[in-house]
Amino acid sequence: MKLYLPLVLAGAALLTGCKGLNDDYQEKAEENDKQIQAYITSNGLTPTKSVSGIYYQLGGTTSGRKPQVGEQVRYTYSLMQLNNQIVDTTFKTKVASGTWGLNFSRDNGALLEGLSLMGVGGTNIVLSPHSRAYGSQQYVDSTGKVILPSYSAVRYDIKMLRVLNxxxxxxxxxxxxxxxxxxxxxxxxxxxxxxxxxxxxxxxxxxxxxxxxxxxxxxxxxxxxxxxxxxxxxxxxxxxxxxxxxxxxxxxxxxxxxxxxxxxxxxxxxxxxxxxxxxxxxxxxxxxxxxxxxxxx
The missing domain is CATH 3.10.50.40 (Chitinase A; domain 3)
Known part of the structure; x- marks a missing residue:
């Protein structure tokens, strides 16, 4: 399923700093955190919480080569809501890529942070509040059906395939x-x-x-x-x-x-x-x- 998103998804990070919206964002982020903790318990996960508020659970090869600034990173990922509603599987089998040190087009903080914790051959389950994901944005598929409501907590399943200078x-x-x-x-x-x-x-x-x-x-x-x-x-x-x-x-x-x-x-x-x-x-x-x-x- 293809997710229809704008080219720049930095809105959540910017809006959290805007006066008048910060309290609302924070309240919803706290609700997301409770949802994530319940999801962790019900799915038997044992993740670590980062300073930014995402939860991550590393797997696969944990000592693989890590990207340096300017290197090309190739990876796959899928995205879903915490109710297991699939949001985007475009890159579950198709390889995504980006230049490390740049904000990849169409990516967001949670995905980039998840990748930063990995090496080649590694996997990562990332659970993120809306504030590190898609914020107040609501996204629809090609038929107009809402597949990601505003202020949603999300799950990424990421695998890093290659790093090339x-x-x-x-x-x-x-x-x-x-x-x-x-x-x-x-x-x-x-x-x-x-x-x-x-x-x-x-x-x-x-x-x-x-x-x-x-x-x-x-x-x-x-x-x-x-x-x-x-x-x-x-x-x-x-x-x-x-x-x-x-x-x-x-x-x-x-x-x-x-x-x-x-x-x-x-x-x-x-x-x-x-x-x-x-x-x-x-x-x-x-x-x-x-x-x-x-x-x-």
Whole structure:
């Protein structure tokens, strides 16, 4: 069942700090806590209560690798009310992912805190009051049926599958696409030559006409030149350092795929689309360009 939620679910955390609403939120959170304790007893659980007010019970592998800031986390989870009403099982079998250290889109405090307590191979049952979950929001399914009333306590069942740093993400991508990496530089650029080209070598100061396409490793396109290409002054144009570095490895007529770690791309800041208030390139994201050098002078 797919849960229809807004893109940002930080409302509960923000509203709990608003004067005039705090008392109501706190009262309902206390009611949730009593509901959770009754649920624990009736289901024979033995969780630990965190400072924030969630209850968690770890299982599976307890010594697995834990994520560090900037690493990709892959996990599965399901969400239900404490009356066992299923709310969301979209990611019970489908893998969810996010960059550690960022507030994953569509996630909330309880889920993120639950993940923070785990390592790879671990499981976690998380019981959360509304104040760490979906607050006053009420959610419906595609038919309009209410599947999560306002101020609901919820249960997450989480499993952490993998943690990958950028080098591991790039390695996974090149292997899955069966790409033969021609060169790996000291700063992590992967250069995959498709066609060497027979024209002049690009050097600093040359103006090259480049046809290109830029994408994330999940295939999401973030930029593309016209078919006729765009001009770049090699080593001078105000573009990301990895792009300039890649051009200097190419000749006119050459084609290549280059994969750039974030340190020589958009780094820890990413690239934000201000109009949509969303990242076109997330922080810590390795990116890929398909390049073709059409001409140079």
């Amino acid at each position: 950028e080098a591991e993400q790039i390695e996974e991508y090149t292997m899955s696409k069966q790409l033969n990496v021609t060169e790996t530089t000291s700063d992590g650029l992967r250069y995959i030559r498709i066609t060497e080209g027979t024209g002049a070598q690009l050097t600093t100061g040359k103006t090259a006409t480049v046809r290109y396409r830029g994408q994330l490793l999940n295939g999401t396109k973030f930029d593309e030149s016209p078919v006729a290409g765009l001009p770049f002054t090699v080593g001078v144009s105000s573009t990301i350092s990895g792009f300039n570095q890649a051009l200097q490895k190419m000749k006119v007529g050459g084609k290549a795929i280059v994969i750039l770690p974030s340190a020589i791309a958009y780094g820890t800041r990413g690239r934000l689309n201000d109009a949509q208030n969303a990242y076109t390139i997330p922080p810590y994201a390795p990116i890929l360009f398909e390049l073709e050098i059409l001409s140079a002078n």
